[in-house]
Amino acid sequence: MIIRRPRDTVARWIALTILIAMFTALALNALFVQLAGVWARPPLSETGLLDKVAVIVRIVETAEPSQRPSLSQSAGDGGFSVSWSLNRERFDLPALKASDFHTGEEVFGSVLRWPQRRVEGYEPTDWPGSGGHYALLVELTDHSWLMFSAPSRSWGLAEGPRSLIVLVLVLISTALVTLVATRRLARPLQHFALGARRFGADYRAPPIDPVGPHEIRQAILAFNGMQAQLQHFIQDRTQMLAAISHDLRAPLTRLRLRGEFIEDSDQQQKLFRDVDEMQAMIHTALEFFRDDARLEQATQLDLAELLQTLVDDYRDQSIDITFSGPPRLVYFGRPLGLKRVMTNLMENAIHYGGAPEIELHQRAGEVVIHVLDRGPGIPTAFHEQVFLPFFRLEGSRNKSTGGVGLGLSTARAIVLEHGGTLTLADRQGGGLEVMVVLPV
Numbered sequence: 001m002i003i004r005r006p007r008d009t010v011a012r013w014i015a016l017t018i019l020i021a022m023f024t025a026l027a028l029n030a031l032f033v034q035l036a037g038v039w040a041r042p043p044l045s046e047t048g049l050l051d052k053v054a055v056i057v058r059i060v061e062t063a064e065p066s067q068r069p070s071l072s073q074s075a076g077d078g079g080f081s082v083s084w085s086l087n088r089e090r091f092d093l094p095a096l097k098a099s100d101f102h103t104g105e106e107v108f109g110s111v112l113r114w115p116q117r118r119v120e121g122y123e124p125t126d127w128p129g130s131g132g133h134y135a136l137l138v139e140l141t142d143h144s145w146l147m148f149s150a151p152s153r154s155w156g157l158a159e160g161p162r163s164l165i166v167l168v169l170v171l172i173s174t175a176l177v178t179l180v181a182t183r184r185l186a187r188p189l190q191h192f193a194l195g196a197r198r199f200g201a202d203y204r205a206p207p208i209d210p211v212g213p214h215e216i217r218q219a220i221l222a223f224n225g226m227q228a229q230l231q232h233f234i235q236d237r238t239q240m241l242a243a244i245s246h247d248l249r250a251p252l253t254r255l256r257l258r259g260e261f262i263e264d265s266d267q268q269q270k271l272f273r274d275v276d277e278m279q280a281m282i283h284t285a286l287e288f289f290r291d292d293a294r295l296e297q298a299t300q301l302d303l304a305e306l307l308q309t310l311v312d313d314y315r316d317q318s319i320d321i322t323f324s325g326p327p328r329l330v331y332f333g334r335p336l337g338l339k340r341v342m343t344n345l346m347e348n349a350i351h352y353g354g355a356p357e358i359e360l361h362q363r364a365g366e367v368v369i370h371v372l373d374r375g376p377g378i379p380t381a382f383h384e385q386v387f388l389p390f391f392r393l394e395g396s397r398n399k400s401t402g403g404v405g406l407g408l409s410t411a412r413a414i415v416l417e418h419g420g421t422l423t424l425a426d427r428q429g430g431g432l433e434v435m436v437v438l439p440v
Contacts (some may be wrong), residue, residue, distance in 0.1 A: 007063070007205070008214045009213050009214045009215060010185065010214075010215045010216070013181060013184065013185060013213060014181075016181070017177060017178060017181035020177045020181075021173065021174045021177040021178060024173040024174070024176070024177055025169070025170040025173045025174060026093050026168070027173075028169040028173050029166055029169060029170065029173075031085075035150075047390045053136065053138070053148055054150040056072075056075045056082060056146075057138055057140070057146060059071065059075070060072055060082075060084060060140070060141075060146055061140050061141055064407075065086075065142075065144070068084040068144075069083075069084055071084075071147065072084040079150060080134075080148050080149060080150040081148075081149050081150075082147070083146075083149070084144065084145070084146050084147075084148050085144065085145050085147070086144050086145075088137070088139075088143070090145075091135075091137070091145065091147050093120075093122065093137070094122065094126050094127050094128060100356070104300075118137075118138075118139040119136070119137065119139070120124045120136070120137040121134075121135070121136050121137075122134065122135040122136075122137075133149055133150060133151050134149070134150040134151075135147055135148065135149050135150075136148040154325055158416045185212070185213065185216075187212070187218075188211050188212025188213065189216060189334040190218075191208065191209070191211060191212070192208060192212075192216060192219065192220055192223070195207075195208030195220075195223075196208075196223065199227055204231070205227075205405055207224040207227060207228070208220050208223065208224060210224075211270060228378065248282050249279070249282070252275055252278060252282075255271070255275050256272065256275050259271045259272055259275070297334070297388070298332055298333055298334050299332070299333075299334075299335065300330055300331075300332055301330070301332075301333060301335045301338075302329065302330060302331075302429075303329045303330075303331040303332055303333075303338070303360065303367065303369075304325055304326055304327060304328050304329040304360055305328070306335065306338065306339060306342070307323060307325070307342060307358055307369070308323060310339070310342055310343065310346060311323045311358065314346065314350070317351055317369060321346065321350075321356045321357065321358060322355075322356070322358070323357075323358045323359075323360075324357070324358070324359050324360070325358075325359060325360025325361065326360065326362065329360060329362055329367065331367055331438065331440070332440075333418050333438065334414075334418070335419070338414070338418075340410065340411070340414060341373075341410075341411040341414050341415060341422075341436065342358075342369070343432050344407040344408065344410060345371040345411060345436075346358070346371065347407065348371075348408070348434075349371055349372070349373040349375070349406060349432075349434075352373070352375050352376070352432075353373025353374055353375025353376075353377075353431060353432060354374045354375050354431075355373060355374045355431075356371070356372070356373050357370075357371075357372040357373070358370070358372075359369055359372070362440075365439060365440055366437055366438060366439050366440055367422075367437070367438045367440060368435065368436070368437050368438075369435070369436040369438075370433060370434070370435055370436075371433075371434040371436070372427060372431060372432070372433050372434075373427075373431050373432055374427075374429075374430055374431040375431055375432060377426055377431055377432045378393065378424060378430055378432055379425070379431065380426065383423075383424040383425075386408050386424070387408050387409055387412050387422075388409065389406055389409045390406065391409075408422075415436055415438070418438050418439075419438070419439045420436060420437050420438040420439060421435075421436075421437045422434070422435070422436050422437075423435050423437075
């Protein structure tokens with residue numbers, strides 16, 4: 001049985017990227033080397049050196065033979081030296097291997113408009129051993145010789161700038177190849193992340209298309225399988241909660257009807273209170289597990305206006321809540337969920353504390369909401385435990401004193417779904433500080 005391995009994998013893309021980057025860098029380097037002879041290290045005819053040589057030759061030719069040695073020596077500079085001799089053999093020149101390459105009659109004749117005369121050029125490689133240098137021999141009109149010597153080629157770019165150019169070319173080629181390859185890998189990952197965020201906002205979102213290299217496609221397929229299982233689980237849970245809601249409310253209604261026939265009014269009121277408390281607990285628990293607010297789409301909302309509206313609603317009930325913050329603060333989130341968070345936190349501040357306050361701030365990359373009160377607070381040891389479902393600091397289950405212990409659990413769950421945090425802290429001077437941090 002032949003097992004075919006997938007070709008489009010992340011490992012192969014990484015290896016291919018490295019190889020292409022190396023070949024591209026070598027190709028650009030070779031191209032630069034080819035161009036270096038014309039641009040980075042141009043020929044003599046394009047540097048102005050021949051014009052300087054021509055001037056020196058004319059001056060030496062017009063001088064008396066007795067003055068030519070000293071005149072030639074003084075004509076040199078830091079880049080080259082000049083010497084004159086009656087005989088060519090005095091210069092101890094090497095034998096030329098390719099005389100047609102070293103001759104320069106055409107250069108002097110066409111560029112400098114000289115009379116035809118013999119010109120020879122030598123490079124360091126023409127000399128035996130390691131003591132070679134650049135040399136240019138010009139035969140004067142009286143058949144004497146003038147030699148221009150330079151220890152190294154000093155025209156064009158130096159070695160440092162040329163090395164820097166090669167390095168820049170390598171970096172550019174590597175960056176271009178890497179950019180193309182990373183985009184090939186990054187697009188499927190961005191597509192995957194977008195689909196995951198879409199599923200986080202709406203569990204009914206469609207599955208993600210499996211695109212990209214083999215490893216990414218396998219991860220997307222695994223995520224789609226998990227998404228299908230979660231959707232199936234949520235549907236089953238919704239149906240179960242609907243059945244529980246119907247099955248529990250029916251016997252409670254029968255209990256209330258039977259309680260109407262109890263003659264003892266005191267026992268009757270106790271029964272009615274128990275039935276009302278059970279109904280409230282069932283209603284709150286079902287809302288917590290169902291939590292339709294988590295399924296709403298995120299949108300732009302004015303968070304400052306939302307908080308101010310809640311404060312005004314409490315003021316209509318003769319409950320004074322101090323609000324401080326900007327008059328307008330646009331935030332992208334779920335309005336119903338955030339309203340539920342702030343309502344739960346305000347209710348706790350009103351029922352268990354005193355002098356409730358709300359502060360709204362915006363800082364770099366996040367929005368911070370403080371809900372403050374001057375109540376007895378919560379012991380530090382229970383600051384995390386109070387977020388557990390159905391946990392209450394009070395021992396009783398009386399709805400009028402403590403609810404059922406789902407308010408803070410619901411609030412933190414909604415804040416976490418917005419990517420934020422909800423924490424408790426002791427307030428200086430007494431009381432509790434609840435801090436909600438939402439990322440922008």
